[in-house]
Amino acid sequence: MQLYFSHSYRDVAINSYFIDQFRAINRERPSSSTAEALELCADQKTDVWCVAKLERYLFQLSGFVSVIPRRRADGPRAAFSEYIAYELTLARRSRAPRLLFVDDQVLRDHRDLFPRDAVPFFYDAPQRDHDVHARAIRTFKRVLGDDELRRSRMFQLRQATVIAADQDVTTGAAATIGDVLRSEGFEPTTLDERQLGGAFDDIRVLEALLDSELCVFLLGERLSNVDLLLAMAHAQCVPSIRFRYDPEVKAAGPDLAGVVRWKSAADILEQFQIQIKCFRRGFVLPLQVAADSTDAARRTATTETVSSRRKMWSPRVAQTLLDHLALDDPFVTGRVNSVSRDVGGFAAGGDRAFSHDVCRRLYDEVSRRHFYYELEPPSAVTDGQVVRTPNDIDTDRCATCLDLACLFASLLEAAHQRALIAIVGNQRLSHALAGFIPHQEIWWEHEPSLGELRAALRRGEATFFEATGAVESDARVGDETDEDRRRGEKMLDFTIAKEAAERTLFRSDVSLTHIVDVAALRRLA
Numbered sequence: 375m376q377l378y379f380s381h382s383y384r385d386v387a388i389n390s391y392f393i394d395q396f397r398a399i400n401r402e403r404p405s406s407s408t409a410e411a412l413e414l415c416a417d418q419k420t421d422v423w424c425v426a427k428l429e430r431y432l433f434q435l436s437g438f439v440s441v442i443p444r445r446r447a448d449g450p451r452a453a454f455s456e457y458i459a460y461e462l463t464l465a466r467r468s469r470a471p472r473l474l475f476v477d478d479q480v481l482r483d484h485r486d487l488f489p490r491d492a493v494p495f496f497y498d499a500p501q502r503d504h505d506v507h508a509r510a511i512r513t514f515k516r517v518l519g520d521d522e523l524r525r526s527r528m529f530q531l532r533q534a535t536v537i538a539a540d541q542d543v544t545t546g547a548a549a550t551i552g553d554v555l556r557s558e559g560f561e562p563t564t565l566d567e568r569q570l571g572g573a574f575d576d577i578r579v580l581e582a583l584l585d586s587e588l589c590v591f592l593l594g595e596r597l598s599n600v601d602l603l604l605a606m607a608h609a610q611c612v613p614s615i616r617f618r619y620d621p622e623v624k625a626a627g628p629d630l631a632g633v634v635r636w637k638s639a640a641d642i643l644e645q646f647q648i649q650i651k652c653f654r655r656g657f658v659l660p661l662q663v664a665a666d667s668t669d670a671a672r673r674t675a676t677t678e679t680v681s682s683r684r685k686m687w688s689p690r691v692a693q694t695l696l697d698h699l700a701l702d703d704p705f706v707t708g709r710v711n712s713v714s715r716d717v718g719g720f721a722a723g724g725d726r727a728f729s730h731d732v733c734r735r736l737y738d739e740v741s742r743r744h745f746y747y748e749l750e751p752p753s754a755v756t757d758g759q760v761v762r763t764p765n766d767i768d769t770d771r772c773a774t775c776l777d778l779a780c781l782f783a784s785l786l787e788a789a790h791q792r793a794l795i796a797i798v799g800n801q802r803l804s805h806a807l808a809g810f811i812p813h814q815e816i817w818w819e820h821e822p823s824l825g826e827l828r829a830a831l832r833r834g835e836a837t838f839f840e841a842t843g844a845v846e847s848d849a850r851v852g853d854e855t856d857e858d859r860r861r862g863e864k865m866l867d868f869t870i871a872k873e874a875a876e877r878t879l880f881r882s883d884v885s886l887t888h889i890v891d892v893a894a895l896r897r898l899a
Contacts, residue, residue: 383675425632433527539594809838843871
């Protein structure tokens with residue numbers, strides 16, 4: 375029996391614990407009513423939020439399992455992921471058989487938001503209630519063994535219904551959507567608002583929605599019958615891609631409810647192609663509970679890029695990292711302006727102490743966002759790596775070591791500091807560090823060797839830090855220790871981050887792949 379596993383990608387340790395509990399239950403001698411193994415299936419993390427895909431699989435799988443850990447919050451009450459909460463809402467609406475594990479503090483602070491059958495766990499030590507969790511999984515397995523509870527949504531494969539509001543822009547967009555659907559192998563039927571006068575008395579309209587594998591709603595600027603039909607489809611968890619025409623929208627993209635706002639034909643074409651690609655791609659990834667649970671959780675949480683907007687960096691050409699620095703990015707300007715106000719402007723000083731203070735403050739600005747670390751996403755290009763923009767990091771709430779090195783280089787350069795990026799590695803690893811050179815220091819006119827870089831570190835002429843220390847990780851990433859991460863609530867203090875970077879640079883088994891002096895490369899460009 376396949377179960378949809380709704381979870382937080384960042385909490386690898388928590389996810390591993392629960393994966394192991396399901397693995398243990400599957401190893402137990404089954405009774406006649408619990409003969410089938412429980413197979414957890416997860417949505418492989420991508421850079422696209424596709425609600426239609428979630429709606430589709432709530433009916434395709436046998437049940438729903440959700441693990442909801444706490445999030446840090448500014449107020450006294452614990453926070454939790456709005457995305458997991460939305461998945462739970464969809465599951466409750468679909469009446470899918472469910473098993474819900476909720477952080478005990480979240481459950482205490484938000485008891486009215488969760489059903490009564492929620493099972494608590496302790497965030498820092500979930501194993502304390504191992505017996506309670508095992509009993510809940512066994513009970514859930516027996517419930518799923520009742521064939522009467524098995525249900526699936528009946529629909530016509532490759533049938534799609536497009537419903538458009540009565541506006542020139544939306545009816546024109548409907549034709550574009552129909553062409554894309556046909557190119558993807560669907561047989562679309564298009565209805566516009568003028569055909570819906572008696573829609574609520576015409577059972578054929580409702581049946582068209584229920585019989586479709588996918589529906590696409592093109593909503594106008596004002597509420598209309600199309601919105602009411604979307605509400606009907608939403609109540610039945612019919613997989614639906616939602617578009618809202620909005621001539622004032624700044625950037626197209628889905629909100630939490632999956633509604634994509636758009637204002638041009640190019641917007642809706644790009645966004646629909648992204649959504650349909652995400653909907654059609656292999657959604658369900660069975661977590662191999664017979665294999666290592668931590669590895670399974672980490673692989674599921676590593677982003678696969680669906681959108682084509684992110685740029686690739688080729689490690690063969692270090693200078694092209696300049697293309698991934700974004701001084702005008704809103705996230706960068708916001709953080710730099712905040713530090714500038716705190717230090718009285720960047721013209722206030724230029725010695726080592728001042729540069730160090732600016733860097734530490736920028737590091738703390740990033741740390742306060744509580745992003746989390748993720749492994750390098752897989753790519754079809756074997757000699758390249760996709761690099762997130764600072765705004766992408768802020769949106770995705772996660773980053774790789776290279777993402778963060780480029781982010782800090784952007785922040786430091788925007789703060790009028792001389793930014794550095796070092797790429798080090800060996801046959802087993804490649805790792806990016808961020809750093810800076812105080813303005814008064816003399817730097818080489820050639821790319822330095824690792825020995826020259828180490829000498830500069832000893833003399834205090836250069837500073838490097840473990841950029842991933844500014845984001846959360848369940849385990850060490852670079853040359854910090856697991857205890858360093860635990861002591862810093864999954865992150866590193868700036869001083870510890872510097873010490874970890876120095877340990878990396880002084881390791882006997884690494885070589886210096888690249889050293890990028892941003893200011894020097896700017897002069898050569």
